[in-house]
Amino acid sequence: MVYCGKASQGCQSCRTRRIKCDRVQPQCTQCVRVRKQCPGYRDQLSLMFRDESTKVMQRAHAQWGVAESSEMGEPSGSSPTPTSPSSSRSRSQMPKATTPRSASLAARGYRTPDGMRRTKEISITPVDRAVRFYIEHYVIGLPDEPKAGEALRGMKWMHSHEMQDIMAAMGMAGLANLTGDKEMNTLAKHHYGLALQTMASLVQRMPGFDLEVVLRAVVMMAMYEVIRGREEPVSPARAHIMGGAAILTTFLNLRQAPAEGPRGLLQMCFSMVASKQGSFQYLSPEPNAVIPTIISTNLEKPLPAPFFEWLSVIDKMASKHDVPSAELLKLVVKFSQLSALVRSQPLVDRHPTTSSVIREALEINDALESWESRQEGSWAVIEEHLEDVFPPEAVFEGCYHVYEDTYTARVWNHYRWAHTMVNQMLLESVDLFPASSASLVTAEQQERSLDRIRRLARDTLVSIPTHYRHPALQPSHWDYFERTKSGTGIGFAGIPTLLFEVKVAVCAPGVSDYYRRWALGMLETAYRDTGMFQARALAGFLRKMLDDEASRSASSASSSPSSVGEGSPDTRGARWTP
Numbered sequence: 001m002v003y004c005g006k007a008s009q010g011c012q013s014c015r016t017r018r019i020k021c022d023r024v025q026p027q028c029t030q031c032v033r034v035r036k037q038c039p040g041y042r043d044q045l046s047l048m049f050r051d052e053s054t055k056v057m058q059r060a061h062a063q064w065g066v067a068e069s070s071e072m073g074e075p076s077g078s079s080p081t082p083t084s085p086s087s088s089r090s091r092s093q094m095p096k097a098t099t100p101r102s103a104s105l106a107a108r109g110y111r112t113p114d115g116m117r118r119t120k121e122i123s124i125t126p127v128d129r130a131v132r133f134y135i136e137h138y139v140i141g142l143p144d145e146p147k148a149g150e151a152l153r154g155m156k157w158m159h160s161h162e163m164q165d166i167m168a169a170m171g172m173a174g175l176a177n178l179t180g181d182k183e184m185n186t187l188a189k190h191h192y193g194l195a196l197q198t199m200a201s202l203v204q205r206m207p208g209f210d211l212e213v214v215l216r217a218v219v220m221m222a223m224y225e226v227i228r229g230r231e232e233p234v235s236p237a238r239a240h241i242m243g244g245a246a247i248l249t250t251f252l253n254l255r256q257a258p259a260e261g262p263r264g265l266l267q268m269c270f271s272m273v274a275s276k277q278g279s280f281q282y283l284s285p286e287p288n289a290v291i292p293t294i295i296s297t298n299l300e301k302p303l304p305a306p307f308f309e310w311l312s313v314i315d316k317m318a319s320k321h322d323v324p325s326a327e328l329l330k331l332v333v334k335f336s337q338l339s340a341l342v343r344s345q346p347l348v349d350r351h352p353t354t355s356s357v358i359r360e361a362l363e364i365n366d367a368l369e370s371w372e373s374r375q376e377g378s379w380a381v382i383e384e385h386l387e388d389v390f391p392p393e394a395v396f397e398g399c400y401h402v403y404e405d406t407y408t409a410r411v412w413n414h415y416r417w418a419h420t421m422v423n424q425m426l427l428e429s430v431d432l433f434p435a436s437s438a439s440l441v442t443a444e445q446q447e448r449s450l451d452r453i454r455r456l457a458r459d460t461l462v463s464i465p466t467h468y469r470h471p472a473l474q475p476s477h478w479d480y481f482e483r484t485k486s487g488t489g490i491g492f493a494g495i496p497t498l499l500f501e502v503k504v505a506v507c508a509p510g511v512s513d514y515y516r517r518w519a520l521g522m523l524e525t526a527y528r529d530t531g532m533f534q535a536r537a538l539a540g541f542l543r544k545m546l547d548d549e550a551s552r553s554a555s556s557a558s559s560s561p562s563s564v565g566e567g568s569p570d571t572r573g574a575r576w577t578p
Helices: 014-015 031-032 044-048 052-064 086-094 100-107 127-138 149-154 161-179 182-201 212-228 235-253 261-283 306-318 319-345 353-376 406-432 434-438 443-462 476-479 491-507 513-530 531-560
Strands: 382-385 400-403
Touching: 014 031, 031 406, 044 052, 127 161, 127 513, 149 531, 161 182, 161 212, 161 513, 182 212, 212 235, 212 491, 212 531, 235 261, 235 306, 261 306, 261 406, 261 491, 261 531, 306 382, 319 406, 353 406, 353 434, 400 443, 406 443, 406 491, 443 491, 443 513, 491 513, 491 531, 513 531
Parallel strands: none
Antiparallel strands: 382 400
């Protein structure tokens, strides 16, 4: 199958007359105006993805001056037959193989040493290549997405002309990162700009547009910002998420959103909070610390006022099944606000404000423990283990989770990153504020925090196949993970948050280097697979942390030979400064 680019979407009559078709259903206006029966519109997917093998071979044979036959010598379209002498002669008439250099010249229309003139090689355009990359790396096989290209035929959004530019922009951004192609990067920005114009035009017609198409396009524009990457936080991505949430809220208030509308709004709110927390870490000179020793002067603004209006909408409209996620969202928001506080003002040991921060962290910790203990039934998590079935680099220790659906799986990972960081905050308060924390964070609480962090780190790694399909996995492996039913709508939308969650999990104190090295391999693979800048950046953070810990261990071993072999050092107080 070859991706053949964006075909004309007009009806056959308008294409024949070479006039613009407005594609109105069931008959275009041009046909109605001249009182002709509109022949209808073509299947865009079948036009975009066609089997061009025969045509390409025919053109190649015509260029070579070879009789019309296939590689094995049979006439085109015939059934396979044993090779005959005549077929051998046909192959002998083909020109000798050229060197890569002469083949390159031939492809560009140069005369090769054998004296034959070669026409320009048929090749796909950058847009074709980018859309194919997007489909292969951000759609096919991901959770809640089609397992094969043929399944895309039934996807309404795939046929929408509003999606073409943003698909191209995402693919181009990923390819530009992987290849360093500056022209591809410029093209990505161009198509992204076109996609923004298209969305602006659509939103002006609200609510007279297809909500599914618009929301998917909005999420894809946020993903473009994450893929492209930059030397600053991904605030433009959050701006798109906010826009999508505002659109969805409008439809909810008009009672025109689908039944799962509140769930979609919940996902956007969770993503915004995780993105905000990720920016806190990214902006800090201590990106693995929850309580920084250096106060941020360029801290981003708090969550916007509309965010809390969305929480009110969720409270009113969330289904019974989604109530636990609504409860968790409030706790995660509370922690994010506390995290912003400790980054915006210096905390001093023995000061009342410092004690107040530690008390609030303990309260959030207790509330999260209570939330976890109440989850049962459809919110239960089942862990399964299979020996020697999965590639070890793709499935952590051969273990994977089974959830009610992928939405539930995402919510559990939001719980994990938030609870991990709360416990890390408690441990860091012991190191930084010994007097203030002495009566609040007991030795027993410290051990519980370390144990919980290690468990949450393992659970996060085990959860990965539910959210991201490692390229080493085969379709036969997917069946195990697809016991978790669909439930999020857009599979790739969960990848950026998953990468952040993995980084939080393995960079926390007390987590073993074995976990960290496995996670580093996963992050590096995710970058090579998708070209997502965020994966490369987070892998860099983790690699630097491993290198620094190795240097400290080597220095400690050289200065204290007797300590060699006594086990890994206590990493509770370890801080990495780039």
